[in-house]
Amino acid sequence: MTIKMTMIIMLIVLLILTTISYLLQIEQFSAKPLLLQKEKIFTLSSGANQYSLKIFLKKEHLVSSHIDQLSQLVTLEPKLALIKAGTYRLTPGMTIRDLLLLLVSGKEAQFPIRLAEGSTLKECLNSLAQAPYLKHSQQECIKLKNLLEGNFYPDTYLYTSSTFDSEILDRAQLRMETFLKKIWHERDKHLPYTSPNSLLIMASLIEKETSIKKEKARIASVFINRLRIGMKLQSDPSVIYGINKDYHRGITRKDLAVPTPYNTYFINGLPPTPIAIPSQSSIEAAAHPEKSNYFYFVSDRNGGHIFSTNLINHNQAVQKYRKQRKI
Structure with missing residues (x-):
């Protein structure tokens, strides 16, 4: 084997080793847990990208170091770049890959609101007005006030940050109509x-x-x-x-x-x-x-x-x- 051939083989081996080392570093980065001690609600605005995500992670001190490797990870796995706007729940133990997969899935955080038995429409509207991440509309409020008292099924309803207050009452009203129809016949x-x-x-x-x-x-x-x-x-x-x-x-x-x-x-x-x-x-x-x-x-x-x-x-x-x- 000539010296030239030997040099080429050594370069190839070095390149392979370097590539493996690089890939291992990116994999290790993606497997790092976020620096979370407790649950955190995070809103990704419309039009956000990996750059704004990096700024958020750095600002909130959720990643200890090598934040620039986020771009390299996304380059290697383009599907992780397809993040969707929304409000998400971050939990302790979640890794950087988990975070990206969550943002790609679009599975937003769900929040509970209770329409309690014995409560009046006024009390329900007050609860809706104070509910976090729930959207409100002046026109919809007029509609809500015109609804009859008591026509809502009492339960805990889950919603995301893209939900309007009227949608909660629409769901509760439909459930009550369905249940009442059954009871009426029985x-x-x-x-x-x-x-x-x-x-x-x-x-x-x-x-x-x-x-x-x-x-x-x-x-x-x-x-x-x-x-x-x-x-x-x-x-x-x-x-x-x-x-x-x-x-x-x-x-x-x-x-x-x-x-x-x-x-x-x-x-x-x-x-x-x-x-x-x-x-x-x-x-x-x-x-x-x-x-x-x-x-x-x-x-x-x-x-x-x-x-x-x-x-x-x-x-x-x-x-x-x-x-x-x-x-």
Whole structure:
């Protein structure tokens, strides 16, 4: 073998070794964990590229060194350059490659928001207004305010930073419509409801009257019994809703004397709309009330209620309640 040939072979070997070393360095760089002690939310703006990504990583001190190797990694693997704008969740243990793959996938961070049973539309709108990364629209807010009370299924909904507040309520409204339609078809026969909405109104009253699941069907029976004989429902939560008062402050005789469409001490039958978002258990109780002879109930001061079939027993229960309240 000539000296020239030997030199060529040595150069080839050197080139191979250099290439392998280079590739190993890039691979080691891509496998480095980001310097994260806790979860971090990161927004990649529209039009961002690897250059702006490098600036972010450097500014946030997420990479210890050799940040320029990011360009080399992307050059070797062009698919990693196809990053998408969005808001992402970075977690401890995530490597640089994991980060790039996440940005390429476009799988944005999801945030939870709870539409709680028993909450009003006003309370839901306040929660939506305070939710992070949720988009808001003046025109959509007008639409939201025109929606009926209580027509949303209570649950925790996930959204991304590209979601509008109205989309959350649209999803919740569709779920409630679907669930209510099912319950309406399965309801007990001969109940004094004229429509699925009237069942929903009843469920909202039950929801605000008790949080004890096993009591709900009995509460429903009281209201159903009253409706059947044309007796006023006399539901305090409905009165409170009508005067737009804080439910937790209780009710006074003065409140009961305020004539509103929701004052069930004045009006006959159900109020015009639900007074809150009813839970699934309250809707089921409205659709399948207990069969009873009860026409009255009052708090027992322990979270539950005392039920009575006649006014004499009810007044005795009320007096007992008032005495306990003074103690």
